[in-house]
Amino acid sequence: MYAFKNSVTRLSRYKSALKRLKSVGVVKVFSDNLADAAGVNPAQVRKDFSVFGISGNKKGGYQIDELLAEIETLLCKDKVQPVILVGNGNIGNALLNYTGFEKENIKIVAAFDADDNKLNSEATVPIYSVDEMESFIRENQIKLAILAVPALAAQETLDLLVSAGIKGVMNFSPISLRAPDDIYINHVDLEMELETVIFYVFSNANAEGPQRG
Amino acid sequence: MYAFKNSVTRLSRYKSALKRLKSVGVVKVFSDNLADAAGVNPAQVRKDFSVFGISGNKKGGYQIDELLAEIETLLCKDKVQPVILVGNGNIGNALLNYTGFEKENIKIVAAFDADDNKLNSEATVPIYSVDEMESFIRENQIKLAILAVPALAAQETLDLLVSAGIKGVMNFSPISLRAPDDIYINHVDLEMELETVIFYVFSNANAEGPQRG
């Protein structure tokens, strides 16, 4: 299946908008409703859907339940996605306690840290030593990891993850990582995100930036 | 000044790559070195620089110190940027203790929460009631906010921030916000970022995704 990275991100955004609309009692949406709720162009919505083979009803729009089901299937939400967390610092710990993932059927099944003082195998989400990480990944066939270790340890930790069988990583360490082509890495750089805001606010380039977020 | 959103994000990435190179003792870079370190195309580096009026030396590349200084000026790093944090939940609290911002000359000067039990005006970064937020913003002329409140409270909190004078927001609540055109909102959606990873790992679209992060 052919898809732009942006289409995938938008798919996720549509899902969230649809859930919101559904919670308010809406049962049917049109591309312009949804576009408005998601902050995009109506044609974009339809184009995205056509890319993913989602179709609606001529003149009738889309039934929210059906549409949500299709999007959730595409985003693999039909079963719980097990993820491991590596690095139990500020960000890591926040993600461990973050409730946003589980409502999206994403479950952090274990955390790993290099600092023995942070370990706790009895916690709701057990925190193990990084020494046990490789075997845990193999035994449980984990494919997804959240990397929240210090910048200096990031690349070697990633290499270890990859060699153990991890295929996708959400990286919070502020460093550009290298990995084989079949590994998908999504870099979430908090400093960078905030710096972008600062740039648009204080440079006289304000008119450029998007005003929806 | 004319600039693509992506150029700005890349500027931030170049800065981080340059700092890394500098810390290893490098004093001069060429567009292809830097491109490699930042994970982009060399022509892209030069184009970006030309957009921002940064120039190097024919055949001589760029002096890291000069280049860094120019980029940091563009990104307003010459003085500490005061930011307020709204919402002291998991994510908010992690950001409060996160050390990544201060090394980038970004300082969270105060936090605000609606829950009186969380308040602590004696903490290193004081946590005040949201009731005091508007006056704090006005008195201290704060322009930047990190929004980490629950989705349901996000839009009204944003409206309050905007009316108090906030011009740029990093939004962590999983909802698309509306604001006037002169307000810059950067939406950091953690669920979405992880869902994107899941999509690329489990759909047969793996070949599409970028492998640098």
Place this chain on the structure above:
DNA sequence: AGTTTTATGTGATTTTTTTCACATAAAACT
């Protein structure tokens, strides 16, 4: 049953972004 309305789905178009490729000029070498 026929007409009108209206929202989808998509080819065509436009806009944006990235990459190519080369003229240029500074440095290095002879």
Place this chain on the structure above:
DNA sequence: AGTTTTATGTGAAAAAAATCACATAAAACT
């Protein structure tokens, strides 16, 4: 001093992404 080398800076080209615009078909209305 002249030649060669090499990396910048930028127009031109290509690629990617977003938007337009309209044919189409289903629904609603008469």
